[in-house]
Amino acid sequence: MSSLDQQHLDHLDQLEAQSIYILREARVRLKRLGLLWSLGKDSNVLIWLCRKAFLGELPFPVAHLDTGLEFPESYEFRDRYTKEWGLNLIKDECPPIEMTDPTLPPGTRVAARKSLGLAAALEKYQFDGLITGIRRDEQATRAKERIFSPRGLDGSWQAANQPPEFWDQFTIERAPGTHMRVHPLLAWTELDVWRYIQREEIPLVPLYFAKDGKRFRSLGEIGITFPVDSNASTIEEIIEELENTRTPERAGRSMDHEAEDAFERLRTTGYL
Amino acid sequence: MAPAATLAAPRAEAPVLAPRKAQAPYPIVIVGHVDHGKSTLIGRLLHDTDSLPEGRLAELQKVSSQRGLELEWSFLLDALQIERDQGITLDTTRIWFKTAKRPYVIIDAPGHREFLRNMVTGASGADAAVLVTDAERGVSEQTRRHAYLLSLLGVTKVIVAVNKMDLMGHAEAAWQAVKDEVSAYLAKLGMQPLYVIPLSARHGDNIATRSQQMGWYQGPTLLEALDLLTPPAGRADATFRMPIQDVYRRGDRRMAVGRIETGRIRLGDKVEIAPTGQPATVASIDTGRGDGEQFARAGQSAAISFIEDAALARGQIIAPAGHMPHLALALRVRAFWLDSEPLVVGSRLTLRLTTAEHAVVVEKFERIVDVENLNDADTQELGQGGIAEIVLRSAAPIAFDPHTDLPITGRAGLARGTRIVGGAVVLGAAENAASVKGPVTAVDSSVDRAAFEARNGHRGGVLWLSGLSGAGKSTVAMGAQRRLFDDGWRVLVLDGDNLRKGLNKDLGFSPAERLENVRRVAEVAKLMAENGSVVLVSLISPTAELRALARSIIGDGFHEVWVKADVNTCAQRDPKGLYAAARDGKIAQFTGVSAPFEAPTSPDLVLDTAEFDIPTTTELLIAHIRRNLALDQADGHAVGI
Numbered sequence: 001m002s003s004l005d006q007q008h009l010d011h012l013d014q015l016e017a018q019s020i021y022i023l024r025e026a027r028v029r030l031k032r033l034g035l036l037w038s039l040g041k042d043s044n045v046l047i048w049l050c051r052k053a054f055l056g057e058l059p060f061p062v063a064h065l066d067t068g069l070e071f072p073e074s075y076e077f078r079d080r081y082t083k084e085w086g087l088n089l090i091k092d093e094c095p096p097i098e099m100t101d102p103t104l105p106p107g108t109r110v111a112a113r114k115s116l117g118l119a120a121a122l123e124k125y126q127f128d129g130l131i132t133g134i135r136r137d138e139q140a141t142r143a144k145e146r147i148f149s150p151r152g153l154d155g156s157w158q159a160a161n162q163p164p165e166f167w168d169q170f171t172i173e174r175a176p177g178t179h180m181r182v183h184p185l186l187a188w189t190e191l192d193v194w195r196y197i198q199r200e201e202i203p204l205v206p207l208y209f210a211k212d213g214k215r216f217r218s219l220g221e222i223g224i225t226f227p228v229d230s231n232a233s234t235i236e237e238i239i240e241e242l243e244n245t246r247t248p249e250r251a252g253r254s255m256d257h258e259a260e261d262a263f264e265r266l267r268t269t270g271y272l
Numbered sequence: 273m274a275p276a277a278t279l280a281a282p283r284a285e286a287p288v289l290a291p292r293k294a295q296a297p298y299p300i301v302i303v304g305h306v307d308h309g310k311s312t313l314i315g316r317l318l319h320d321t322d323s324l325p326e327g328r329l330a331e332l333q334k335v336s337s338q339r340g341l342e343l344e345w346s347f348l349l350d351a352l353q354i355e356r357d358q359g360i361t362l363d364t365t366r367i368w369f370k371t372a373k374r375p376y377v378i379i380d381a382p383g384h385r386e387f388l389r390n391m392v393t394g395a396s397g398a399d400a401a402v403l404v405t406d407a408e409r410g411v412s413e414q415t416r417r418h419a420y421l422l423s424l425l426g427v428t429k430v431i432v433a434v435n436k437m438d439l440m441g442h443a444e445a446a447w448q449a450v451k452d453e454v455s456a457y458l459a460k461l462g463m464q465p466l467y468v469i470p471l472s473a474r475h476g477d478n479i480a481t482r483s484q485q486m487g488w489y490q491g492p493t494l495l496e497a498l499d500l501l502t503p504p505a506g507r508a509d510a511t512f513r514m515p516i517q518d519v520y521r522r523g524d525r526r527m528a529v530g531r532i533e534t535g536r537i538r539l540g541d542k543v544e545i546a547p548t549g550q551p552a553t554v555a556s557i558d559t560g561r562g563d564g565e566q567f568a569r570a571g572q573s574a575a576i577s578f579i580e581d582a583a584l585a586r587g588q589i590i591a592p593a594g595h596m597p598h599l600a601l602a603l604r605v606r607a608f609w610l611d612s613e614p615l616v617v618g619s620r621l622t623l624r625l626t627t628a629e630h631a632v633v634v635e636k637f638e639r640i641v642d643v644e645n646l647n648d649a650d651t652q653e654l655g656q657g658g659i660a661e662i663v664l665r666s667a668a669p670i671a672f673d674p675h676t677d678l679p680i681t682g683r684a685g686l687a688r689g690t691r692i693v694g695g696a697v698v699l700g701a702a703e704n705a706a707s708v709k710g711p712v713t714a715v716d717s718s719v720d721r722a723a724f725e726a727r728n729g730h731r732g733g734v735l736w737l738s739g740l741s742g743a744g745k746s747t748v749a750m751g752a753q754r755r756l757f758d759d760g761w762r763v764l765v766l767d768g769d770n771l772r773k774g775l776n777k778d779l780g781f782s783p784a785e786r787l788e789n790v791r792r793v794a795e796v797a798k799l800m801a802e803n804g805s806v807v808l809v810s811l812i813s814p815t816a817e818l819r820a821l822a823r824s825i826i827g828d829g830f831h832e833v834w835v836k837a838d839v840n841t842c843a844q845r846d847p848k849g850l851y852a853a854a855r856d857g858k859i860a861q862f863t864g865v866s867a868p869f870e871a872p873t874s875p876d877l878v879l880d881t882a883e884f885d886i887p888t889t890t891e892l893l894i895a896h897i898r899r900n901l902a903l904d905q906a907d908g909h910a911v912g913i
Contacts, residue, residue, distance in 0.1 A: 009569070009570075009571045009572065010294065010296075011294040011295055011296040012294050013571070013572070014296060014571055016560070016573075017531060017559075017571055017572050017573040018573075020560070020573040021517070021531045021573050024517050024518055024529055024530075024573070025517065027518065028517065028518050028586065031874065052560035053573070054520070055520060055522060055527070055558065055575060136365075136366050137366075137368055140349075140351030140365070141351050143351065143365040143366050143367065144351065144363045144364070144365050146393070159362075159363070160362050160363070162363060162390070162393075163389070163691065163692060164389035164390070164392055164393050164610050164692050164693075165393045165396075165692070166392050166393055166396030166397075166425070166685070166692075166695060167396060167680075167683055167684075167685060167695065168626075169624050169684075169685030169687075169692050169695075170692070171687075171690060171691050171692045172690050173690055173691065174690070174873060174874075189297075189368060191294070192294055195294045246324075246325055246326040247325065247326050247327075248325045248326070248327070248328075251327075264351070
């Protein structure tokens, strides 16, 4: 018996295998899949896993909900890897801020443009399944999510009435006009994502790495995403930093903190 | 605007054993009756192990005081507004922490009976459970129900927390009473608690620090008990099972993809594919680790190809040669039910056993369990949250393992349509049921399919026309048959009404008989299609389950055609006078009037006879058949146009 045969599956192997299982299940059960690519580390991991799951191909489109407010480094990254990974990229512009709910706090309104962009993409491309990179450890309402999460006609999340999900048996409702969110990274933590990026050598937007004492821990739009103080300029240093930090990952995201329920309101109306 | 957040300097008390490599967090579910203190216990556990993220305690204090409450630990997990406003946990959630020994993920589960589906969702992901009980009130209804569900979910490592000891003066007798009660109940389920810990979550006694008030207790604190749990045994040494999730084609190679649930496999291994038992030899293995993979093992998602040209399909189970799963047409299962609409004898369900889906009918309840005392309940239906032993009957053989042998291929989700509404562990094949005695060896036809098809100039296939009575199924089928026949096609019509005068004349219209009706027609259609014929089936087949059954029997050549017309249009046409009779109550269970018709959600073809006339819809059907079944010129035979 070879050493590989005896080798125990480690934690990253288990996470990878489970995510691949979920992606393949989505492909069997949903006809018009799309993957939401924020250009951030988590959705890069997602694309990486898709290419493994589908034996080197990505058999559905990848959508970047473009607000026009990404960092230049992010656009550069998008254009390079769209080519390199052979992605079928959708990059429609999100509707302007004037179209968002004016009762939301300002930073939340910027994020709400993405919800509108998402609704427009759903309408235009008729997706019945959207794969996104959200994780339970990011945020308390995301911790309550299902792996296959049904959305209502208006894209809304029925947080208080979710289907049971056990033994990898998923409820997949496909009422006309509605879609499912698929969350292959739900069980991963921020550290898992970084360790996997390290192991697989997955490329990233360079803004994650410290420059002049600052780095982005969570990457979003200019104006509502802020860098944190850090000297971690390599993946190894980032992993070490995260093993010892007590600051939450999304501390640099203003929309999470403007009101107690700001993020939940975003989410129940269709945000990721 | 939020200021730039600062990453804190490393904590003063550096972790004793910071794992350098990613270590899987040990998943623990916290269960128990509502108000026995689950959320408070978790909050306290995180606080006392110094695991709360920065700013979280302050945020908790703020939202608690906004609601006029003292520090409310439950808000840590009850993140939804409705949960905070109503003071209850609706849904399961997860939170991470670590001890010096290892990381954990704590799964919180709601205690209300109406949120049992969420409790099951949470608990199914756990390796061990903390069952929280109340020292004052003892074991309550949901304590028992949760314990029973833990046993069905296979979560048998249970730590019992006897909470609120402060309300009982920290008296040993109070702890002993709960300990005796809960141990007796668990024993009836074949479980015994690993530890029964007296504690007070509100004050932090025996959570992370030993209680000063309960010197009489010699056992571990909750945190110590967690660190004493042993990891689950690996599944790689069990018998090999890989349920097929999908079939991918790469070049001319077909690969079965899926997750290896148990055992291991290597290149050259001889396998059998259940339920048909066809033999195959492993030619390649791909788990995404690069070229030249030789092995794969339990837990990995793999793509496997075979030397032989095996017929692969989702729902089959790859097993070692000579070690196939059992096969049966009826199963005894122990089930839990989560739907608000009760389960009764005759209910139709989809049994989802790994990736296989079987249309089944509840044949009988062997017993419905009274969860209070584990005696037989005096009821004929299984309500929400109920547990029962049931016989489920299928039209096609089900491949399974008894759950005591191999848990993963011995359990199943129960679905109504696409909704998961319950779960079941398989006890075995039902007694007196006509079990299939091993794989049946088929005799090969002396003329193979390709030869039939070359002579006919077209492929064989089945066009399954479903729709209401009067929608025009038979008319369209007969019209298409005539035209194709005139063009030299080999084409047959299987008409539901005609078949009920012969082959199916012993069958009525109960759910089980409709299932058998569809099964027979599908089997006959399949035989004809295999001999190169185009078969037009005209059958109401009112439910998605019935059509799924037909699809599963016929396989690749199955085309679902919805002959669409609304019930009013059909009733106006009423060619056989059936609608009038049904309205007069002369026909029970008449589809569209007194029995439902589930519209196909993703048919291969829709023929809308209310919108278009019969010649047009007939043309559409013919065009679909030519497009899908005619052989190309390159295939060596002219297409009959």
